[in-house]
Amino acid sequence: MGVGRDVTRPLRITVDHRCCVGNAQCVNLAGGVFRHNANVQSEVFDPAGAPEAVILKAARFCPTGAIRVEDATTGQVLFP
Amino acid sequence: MSHDPEDLFAPEVIADPYRYFGHLRDTDPIHWNARSELWVITGYDDLVWLVRHPELFSSAVIHSDQRPPYPPIDPADRGLFDEVRHFRADQLVEQDRPAHPPMREAVHEYFTPVAMETWRPFVRAAVAELLEARHSALDARHSALGARRSGGGGRMDVLEAVAAPLPVRIIAEMMGVPNEDREHLRGLADKLLYINRGEPDRMRPLMEGIRGMMAYVEPKVGLRADHPRNDFISVLAAAEKDGVFTRHQVLVNTALLLFAGHETTMNLICNGTLALLRHPEQWAKLCADPVNLARLATEECLRYDPPVKSTQRIAATDVERHGKQIKKGDRIRWIMASANRDPRIFPDPDRFDVSRSPNPHVSFGSGIHYCLGASLARIEGQEVFRALAERLPDLRLDTDRFEYQPSIQFRSLKSLPVAWG
Numbered sequence: 001m002g003v004g005r006d007v008t009r010p011l012r013i014t015v016d017h018r019c020c021v022g023n024a025q026c027v028n029l030a031g032g033v034f035r036h037n038a039n040v041q042s043e044v045f046d047p048a049g050a051p052e053a054v055i056l057k058a059a060r061f062c063p064t065g066a067i068r069v070e071d072a073t074t075g076q077v078l079f080p
Numbered sequence: 081m082s083h084d085p086e087d088l089f090a091p092e093v094i095a096d097p098y099r100y101f102g103h104l105r106d107t108d109p110i111h112w113n114a115r116s117e118l119w120v121i122t123g124y125d126d127l128v129w130l131v132r133h134p135e136l137f138s139s140a141v142i143h144s145d146q147r148p149p150y151p152p153i154d155p156a157d158r159g160l161f162d163e164v165r166h167f168r169a170d171q172l173v174e175q176d177r178p179a180h181p182p183m184r185e186a187v188h189e190y191f192t193p194v195a196m197e198t199w200r201p202f203v204r205a206a207v208a209e210l211l212e213a214r215h216s217a218l219d220a221r222h223s224a225l226g227a228r229r230s231g232g233g234g235r236m237d238v239l240e241a242v243a244a245p246l247p248v249r250i251i252a253e254m255m256g257v258p259n260e261d262r263e264h265l266r267g268l269a270d271k272l273l274y275i276n277r278g279e280p281d282r283m284r285p286l287m288e289g290i291r292g293m294m295a296y297v298e299p300k301v302g303l304r305a306d307h308p309r310n311d312f313i314s315v316l317a318a319a320e321k322d323g324v325f326t327r328h329q330v331l332v333n334t335a336l337l338l339f340a341g342h343e344t345t346m347n348l349i350c351n352g353t354l355a356l357l358r359h360p361e362q363w364a365k366l367c368a369d370p371v372n373l374a375r376l377a378t379e380e381c382l383r384y385d386p387p388v389k390s391t392q393r394i395a396a397t398d399v400e401r402h403g404k405q406i407k408k409g410d411r412i413r414w415i416m417a418s419a420n421r422d423p424r425i426f427p428d429p430d431r432f433d434v435s436r437s438p439n440p441h442v443s444f445g446s447g448i449h450y451c452l453g454a455s456l457a458r459i460e461g462q463e464v465f466r467a468l469a470e471r472l473p474d475l476r477l478d479t480d481r482f483e484y485q486p487s488i489q490f491r492s493l494k495s496l497p498v499a500w501g
Contacts, residue, residue: 018438021446022132025188028181040132040447061185063450065193080194 008052010072013044013059017066025061030054042066052078086115088413089151089278094484097389097491098430101418110404116150118392118411119404124422124442126401127414130393131447137393137412138176139449143169144394145411151278151486160283164275167290170332173340173449176396180448186319187333187452190312196455199250203459206249207242207467214241233501235478239493242464243349247342250460255334256300256311265338268292272339278486293335301330312337341453343490344387348461350493352381353468355432357477357498362434363469370469377434378461383441384432387457389417389491391445416442417491472500 013033015026022040026033032049034042050058059067059079069079083090093100104111105122113120121127130137138144142165153161168174172183189195214236236242248269252262271289274282297313305317316330325333356363356377366373393412398405406412420441421429444451451457468475478497485492 018440021444021450022448023450024181024448025185028185060192060194061188063188063191063193063452063454 008048011047011052011055011078012070012072013047013055014068015042015044015066016068017041019064019066020062021064021066023063025063026058026067029061030058034058047072084115086113088113088116088120088488089486094486095482097415097417098421101389101415102421105415105418105422110401110406112404113413116411116413117147118413119406121412121414122418124419124425127416127419127442128446129401130412130414131442131445131449134176134180134448136396136399138396139180139393140169140174140176141392141394141411142171142174144409147411152280153283154280157281157283160287163287164283164290167332167335170326170329171336172333172452173336177448182324183319183329184448184452186322186324187312187315190315191452191455193455196459199254199456200459200463202253203246203250203463204467206246207463210242210245211467211471233499235497235499238353238496238498239346239350240495243346243496246349246460246464247345248338250456251338251341254312255297255338256304256309256313261296264296268296269338269342272335273343275339276343276485276487276490276492290335293338294331297331297334301327301334337453341456343492344453345457345460347387347490347492348378348381348457349464350496351385351387351491352378352461352465353475353498354477354482354493354496355381355384356434356465356468357475359432362432363475366434366465367469367473370466373434374462374466374469375458376437376439377465378458379439379441380432380434380436381461381465382443383420383426383436383439385491386416386420386441386443387491388443388489389487390415390489413488416445475500 020041022036022042024036026042027036030050033044033046033055035045037043055069056079059069065080067079068077070077083092087093101122104120109121109123109126111120111122121130149161172187175183248266249262252265257265268289271285272293274286274289300313301317301320304311304314305321308314308318313334316325316333319325320327320330356366366377390413393414395406395408395410395412397408400406420426420443423429425440444454475498478499483494485494
């Protein structure tokens with residue numbers, strides 16, 4: 001687990017609370033990154049809490065497209 | 081106007097659910113309906129709270145609720161009802177945690193926004209084909225009668241011409257159903273529609289549809305498990321191999337995808353077209369820029385007159401909300417139709433505005449059971465409304481009588497005659 005963390009690039013992950021419906025796909029897939037707040041909407045508590053591929057899958061699985069993933073260093077948009 | 085105010089099936093409530101449930105939302109948003117013995121939840125915040133707390137409100141309604149069905153059925157069909165219950169209890173929409181997440185995950189990938197976007201060209205072509213078939217049928221009739229085409233004018237029933245055949249065609253393609261089986265599937269789909277009807281003898285056609293569907297799908301599941309293709313039977317078959325679904329669950333959920341995507345899409349297309357044509361200035365606005373406005377216009381159609389008016393839960397525990405004591409086992413009906421018109425969320429909520437934004441309607445629900453087919457429904461709505469605006473900008477209603485199926489759940493027009501030219 002820890003090995004992957006050191007070599008992967010830092011990510012900036014945001015959840016748009018105007019769209020998030022608490023479908024929990026992201027929480028189920030990447031529970032080390034996303035959790036639900038009191039309103040049962042997703043929030044990021046550790047952007048390095050899962051491998052990048054899993055985070056991108058979680059973003060893709062969001063039924064309302066509420067998750068945006070960027071390379072934190074370059075600003076390159078990785079999803080959508 | 082002397083009906084029992086607790087009668088959720090009164091003709092006035094079926095005709096205009098907005099007035100009835102809007103009044104409840106404004107006066108008693110968590111209301112005990114003694115006649116149907118259920119809680120009626122009508123406000124936006126309460127509805128969102130309810131559906132986002134599956135630990136308090138179970139989705140296993142059919143499994144848990146031992147009371148007889150409402151509206152009532154023929155007593156002789158009680159055995160069929162038990163068979164329907166056995167079938168429906170295995171539906172994805174009936175599952176709670178911990179069974180639900182792995183099942184949802186197995187089918188979810190097929191329906192993500194990105195995956196569904198690849199279907200847009202197919203949807204667009206199917207819409208064009210249905211509308212053109214309508215034109216050529218009219219042309220043929222005109223020449224047979226020796227009539228001249230009057231500037232390309234005509235009439236159609238939106239339900240029969242587009243709204244009913246489109247979703248079945250799309251789902252047939254997603255199931256990998258060959259062309260020669262399409263009519264058979266349509267026939268089964270029409271029988272499955274009885275799941276949401278109120279006729280006392282509805283169990284017979286419904287069970288015929290269910291049995292026919294299971295018989296049709298069963299031989300395909302084994303084939304797809306060994307030779308997967310790009311269809312959702314393959315997805316379900318793979319999940320069976322992985323131990324996520326039983327064979328019965330695979331069959332039940334294939335049938336579920338057919339009827340969950342059928343009447344809902346029909347209603348989106350009919351109710352949306354009706355709203356657009358009843359607001360000529362909004363229709364003109366869409367016609368002026370269909371490519372860019374189709375997306376927001378579809379969201380507003382979903383909000384303003386949603387395909388599903390309400391759905392249900394059952395309390396998993398005792399819970400208090402705004403001083404009301406909901407008891408474990410109580411039935412809950414939550415009303416999207418009134419939540420979508422909640423003035424605390426939507427400015428000027430009774431106004432139909434094709435450019436409304438933001439538009440956080442709850443027509444697809446919310447929480448862990450948020451509609452699996454939402455992205456597909458959106459694409460179907462966008463493509464139909466765009467095609468109608470581009471091809472038939474002078475479209476108008478051809479009736480002033482609008483009749484709805486007497487369902488508490490679905491907002492289903494019986495027909496929608498329109499004319500153009």
